[in-house]
Amino acid sequence: MGDAALAKSLLLALPLAFLAARALPARVPWIARALLGAAAGWAVAFVVALVVPPGQMAYLVSFAIVGSIYAVLALGLNVQWGYTGLFNIGIAAFFAIGAFTSALVTTSMPTGAAAAFSQQAFGLGAPFLAGVVAAGVAAGVLALLVGGPTLRLREDYLAIATIGIAELVRLVFQNERWLANGPQPLRGIPQPLACLVRDPGCGWLPPPLAALFDPLAPRDYPYVYLAIATLFVIVVYLVLERAIRSPWGRVLRAVREDEAAAAMAGKDVARVRLQAFVVGAVIMGLGGALYAHYMIAIDYTHFDALYATFLVWVMLMLGGSGNNRGAILGAFALWGVWTGAAFLVDLARPVLAAISSDLPARGPYLRLLFIALLMLFILLYRPKGLIGEERFVSRDSQGRDG
Amino acid sequence: MERMTPKHVDDPTGIPADAPRPALLRVEGLTKSFGGLQAVNHCSFDVRAGSITALIGPNGAGKTTVFSLISGFLRPDRGRVVLDGEDLTGLLPHQVFRRGLCRTFQIPREHGSMTVLENLMLVPPDQLGERFWNPLLRPRAVRAQERAIREKALEVLDLLTLSHLRDEYAANLSGGQKKLLELARTLMADPRIVLLDEPAAGVNPSLMARIREKIVQLNAERGITFLLIEHDIPLVMGLCDPVIVLNQGTKLAEGPPAIVRGDPRVLEAYLGGQHGAVDG
Ligand SMILES: Nc1ncnc2c1ncn2[C@@H]1O[C@H](COP(=O)(O)OP(=O)(O)O)[C@@H](O)[C@H]1O
Ligand SMILES: [Mg+2]
Numbered sequence: 001m002g003d004a005a006l007a008k009s010l011l012l013a014l015p016l017a018f019l020a021a022r023a024l025p026a027r028v029p030w031i032a033r034a035l036l037g038a039a040a041g042w043a044v045a046f047v048v049a050l051v052v053p054p055g056q057m058a059y060l061v062s063f064a065i066v067g068s069i070y071a072v073l074a075l076g077l078n079v080q081w082g083y084t085g086l087f088n089i090g091i092a093a094f095f096a097i098g099a100f101t102s103a104l105v106t107t108s109m110p111t112g113a114a115a116a117f118s119q120q121a122f123g124l125g126a127p128f129l130a131g132v133v134a135a136g137v138a139a140g141v142l143a144l145l146v147g148g149p150t151l152r153l154r155e156d157y158l159a160i161a162t163i164g165i166a167e168l169v170r171l172v173f174q175n176e177r178w179l180a181n182g183p184q185p186l187r188g189i190p191q192p193l194a195c196l197v198r199d200p201g202c203g204w205l206p207p208p209l210a211a212l213f214d215p216l217a218p219r220d221y222p223y224v225y226l227a228i229a230t231l232f233v234i235v236v237y238l239v240l241e242r243a244i245r246s247p248w249g250r251v252l253r254a255v256r257e258d259e260a261a262a263a264m265a266g267k268d269v270a271r272v273r274l275q276a277f278v279v280g281a282v283i284m285g286l287g288g289a290l291y292a293h294y295m296i297a298i299d300y301t302h303f304d305a306l307y308a309t310f311l312v313w314v315m316l317m318l319g320g321s322g323n324n325r326g327a328i329l330g331a332f333a334l335w336g337v338w339t340g341a342a343f344l345v346d347l348a349r350p351v352l353a354a355i356s357s358d359l360p361a362r363g364p365y366l367r368l369l370f371i372a373l374l375m376l377f378i379l380l381y382r383p384k385g386l387i388g389e390e391r392f393v394s395r396d397s398q399g400r401d402g
Numbered sequence: 403m404e405r406m407t408p409k410h411v412d413d414p415t416g417i418p419a420d421a422p423r424p425a426l427l428r429v430e431g432l433t434k435s436f437g438g439l440q441a442v443n444h445c446s447f448d449v450r451a452g453s454i455t456a457l458i459g460p461n462g463a464g465k466t467t468v469f470s471l472i473s474g475f476l477r478p479d480r481g482r483v484v485l486d487g488e489d490l491t492g493l494l495p496h497q498v499f500r501r502g503l504c505r506t507f508q509i510p511r512e513h514g515s516m517t518v519l520e521n522l523m524l525v526p527p528d529q530l531g532e533r534f535w536n537p538l539l540r541p542r543a544v545r546a547q548e549r550a551i552r553e554k555a556l557e558v559l560d561l562l563t564l565s566h567l568r569d570e571y572a573a574n575l576s577g578g579q580k581k582l583l584e585l586a587r588t589l590m591a592d593p594r595i596v597l598l599d600e601p602a603a604g605v606n607p608s609l610m611a612r613i614r615e616k617i618v619q620l621n622a623e624r625g626i627t628f629l630l631i632e633h634d635i636p637l638v639m640g641l642c643d644p645v646i647v648l649n650q651g652t653k654l655a656e657g658p659p660a661i662v663r664g665d666p667r668v669l670e671a672y673l674g675g676q677h678g679a680v681d682g
Contacts, residue, residue: 242538247523247531247548250516254524257513260475264507265525265587266499279534389515391569396548397520 003215008057009046010212011223015064015230017041061222063339064332068229069291071331073308074315075236075324076283082322082389083249084276085256087155090162092308093146093169094139094281098288099298100173100180101138102131103189106293110188120186121179128192132289139285140278142169147277152270158277166309174300185297192228192293197221225294232290233328236283240324243279245395252276253322253393306368311338314371317378320385329386337374341367425484426451426595426627427503432471432481434464434651441467443651445481449595454621454628456642456659458635460672464651465631466508469597473505474498485595500527502594506587506601508631510580514573518564521572521583522555523548525590558589561616563609577604585613589620598630602637610634614641639663647671 021037028036052060073091080086109115109123124130142165150161173180180186195202197218201210216223243249254262255272263269292298302308311334319330345352345363352359378385425448434442442464449455457465470476472483474495483490490498513521529551530536531544559565562582567575572583581604588596598617602610614637620626632638638645639659647655647662649671655662662668 239538242541243534246537246544247529248534248537250520250524251532253516254513254521257516258511260495260507261511261513261587262524263475263495264473264499264505264511266496266527266591267524268494268496275534391517391571393516394520394523394548396545396552397517397523 004220005046005049007213007216008049008220008223009042011227012045012049013038013042014227015041015234016044018230018234020044058222061226063335065222065226065229065294067332067335068226068233069287069294070312070315070335071233071328072236072287072290073284073312074319074327074331075233075240076280076287077312077316078280078321078324078327079240079244079252079276079283080280082316082327083244083252083256084273085155086151086273086277086280087159088162088277088280089159089309089313090146090164090166091284091312092303092305093162093166094142094284095288095291095308096166096169096173096300096303097142098135098139098285099292099303100186100288101285102135102289103186103292103298104180105134106131106190107186107188118181118184118187119177120181128190128293131293132286135285135289135292136282137285139288140282143278143281144274147274151273151277163305166303166305170300170303173303181299183299185299187297189292189296189298191221191225191296193224194218194221196224229290229294232286236286237324237328240283244324245393247394250394311335311371314375314378316385317375318385320387320389322389323385323387326385326387333386334371338367338371341370424451425449426486427472427629428482428484429468429472430482430484432468432483433479434467434471434476435479440651442471442478445648445652447646447653447656449627449629450644451486451627452621452625453644454617454630454642456638456645457629457631457648458633458638458645459648459654463648463671465648466599467651468648469505469599469631472498473503473597499591503597504588504591504593504595505597506581506584506599508599508603510577510584512572512575512580512583515571517569518559518572518575518583519552519555519568522558522586522590523551525587526551526554527591555590558586561589562586563612578606578609581605582609582613592624593626595627595629598628598632600631600633602632602634610637617641
């Protein structure tokens with residue numbers, strides 16, 4: 001038990017260590033911050049892994065994985081809307097393209113009896129990272145195709161185009177059996193680093209390290225995936241922060257604030273908008289890959305407008321549009337509210353039943369009502385979200401001298 | 403950056419200093435209508451290299467529209483815009499900017515929720531960090547350039563007495579301060595020619611004196627050519643030569659301020675318009 005806690009804590013430590021290192025003041029040398037952060041993060045992870053009962057732990061881990069996937073989507077939307085003001089209401093399209101692309105690239109073509117039931121256009125059996133890269137590329141290409149013609153026009157055209165493309169992508173994956181098994185789920189999407197929880201362990205790991213993970217059983221796989229998912233969030237966050245806090249981000253915001261003035265300042269507005277749109281879409285595609293390898297089996301129903309577009313928008317609004325930390329915070333907070341609301345509706349079943357016999361069956365809609373009210377509340381009382389955009393975004397435009 | 407530096411307009415050609423200089427900007431038969439309204443009508447004029455030229459005329463004469471046609475914000479129905487021998491007609495605003503032409507807007511257009519300093523740091527062309535990968539792959543080079551740009555922006559702010567506002571959101575500036583910010587942005591670009599649309603409107607007189615001094619200095623020291631729209635007639639008369647008068651979308655008169663001032667057609671245009679007398 002203690003051994004398993006050690007292995008689990010190693011997997012949980014990454015996001016905690018990152019948060020701890022970030023919390024340390026900037027004047028501490030970065031090596032010290034990294035080491036202290038790692039120590040603190042790992043210590044907390046170890047205590048959590050020991051103390052929290054397994055059932056609740058499993059729930060927390062799956063919560064955090066989904067939260068991380070949403071955080072990636074919200075970060076992508078933040079590039080497009082938060083910084084550049086591009087109104088993409090078809091996030092689902094880029095999410096779906098990423099998910100299916102990674103699935104097709106990493107699965108193998110079904111053989112034998114399975115081939116009679118399951119069809120797919122191709123199956124390369126490539127490694128997870130190849131799937132991730134392919135997902136990003138596919139979403140980026142789709143963004144070029146959608147954004148190229150529409151971003152030059154007035155902004156409502158982008159909204160119309162994105163909402164259309166999201167529906168189109170979903171319908172294609174629903175109807176084209178040859179492509180990704182049509183209405184049936186595409187199954188057997190590989191779990192990256194699953195060898196950590198299997199016997200024998202990962203051959204490429206040095207034996208002492210591999211021994212650390214020996215106590216993990218296959219049902220502990222979500223811990224491994226949580227480490228991967230949080231690593232995704234951290235990498236995407238760090239890359240975006242670098243880009244946003246430099247002239248690149250400044251140009252995006254200038255275009256958002258006033259296109260004509262940005263053009264007068266010599267910026268190619270159409271190109272800037274297309275770049276931001278593609279970068280955001282690539283990130284959404286990565287989110288799709290992350291989702292596919294978590295779910296193992298995906299089909300078109302996973303990519304509807306409610307889950308894959310609307311919730312992401314509310315997340316960004318809640319957390320703070322134009323702030324990458326806000327995007328991440330909003331993703332986790334809203335996913336908490338959303339799942340919490342389901343829980344509340346469940347609790348309220350007897351009350352609902354007392355009011356009207358068919359109300360409990362409509363419980364899920366109450367959740368939507370709840371989110372809509374939350375959205376209204378944000379717009380009225382906290383239009384900048386929990387943490388809005390900062391005054392100094394560029395690294396070198398700080399108020400201090402030197 | 404190469405293209406942005408002003409060409410030395412007087413030296414290498416061997417043309418004597420007092421000979422008439424060639425036109426830096428040439429506008430030929432510009433025509434633009436909005437629906438049925440003929441805003442600019444076969445408008446032609448030259449702006450001499452190294453001059454401070456004024457474009458005046460009653461309200462609605464089409465001055466701002468001419469600026470928009472020159473700078474690529476509007477496409478002319480007919481006519482050409484030529485900068486230093488190169489045809490600019492049909493280019494987009496950022497392409498016109500890259501050829502060394504900068505304009506300001508009559509109604510300031512600032513990047514509201516960016517600080518004043520960031521509004522200025524935006525402007526210099528060809529910034530390394532504007533490419534997505536450079537901040538990641540070449541952070542040092544990007545930062546070094548950022549520091550240089552920041553220095554320059556601070557100088558420009560100092561010049562225009564905006565230093566105390568550098569960390570303020572541009573949206574919070576007063577009307578006059580926003581006009582100054584417009585001017586400041588053009589100074590970040592090292593342009594060859596600057597088009598100023600009513601730079602004095604809403605700016606207090608002492609500050610205006612400074613701006614005027616600045617224009618004279620930039621013109622003399624860096625050879626920047628100015629074309630400015632202005633209603634402040636004393637300012638125009640003291641600063642600009644020649645003065646071009648626009649009325650109903652066409653050039654009505656052109657010449658040294660003293661002569662234009664006495665031109666009966668000009669008086670007529672102004673008295674007929676809403677703007678009062680020329681020396682008003
Ligand atoms: N975008 C536009 N759409 C329609 N009419 C316009 C537009 N811009 C300017 N105008 C009209 O064109 C005429 C010239 O305007 P403008 O160039 O702003 O004059 P000025 O700057 O000399 O005061 C005015 O009658 C104005 O109402
Ligand atoms: Mg005007």
